[in-house]
Amino acid sequence: MDFMNNTRRKRIAEAVDLIGQAKDILEEVRDEEQESYDNLPESLQISERGDQMLENIDNLEEMLDLLEEAEELKEM
Structure with a gap:
């Protein structure tokens, strides 16, 4: 059963949106x-x-993976 109220759901949705924005920025930087x-x-x-550049790319990939995991908040 789901007991989270709409205010908290809205805040989670806002956080997930910000995570998506962060992912977009990091993907651009990684690609550059x-x-x-x-x-x-x-x-x-x-x-x-x-x-060092390859290490930077790897680190950005790791950050993107973590953000993808964090996006799973929207399933709450």
Whole structure:
């Protein structure tokens, strides 16, 4: 049985909307970082700079995964 009131449901919906906005921003940043990495000469891709860029991309992916999990709030 579901006992959550409409005010709390509305607040959750607002939070889920903000999570969606955050995901959009992080996806754009991840895509820009990936594009920058892809446009580096191969010699720079295998350098410390390239390694850091790949780590940034991985970290952004992890954040996106966590936000996707948080979006499950809307199922409450």
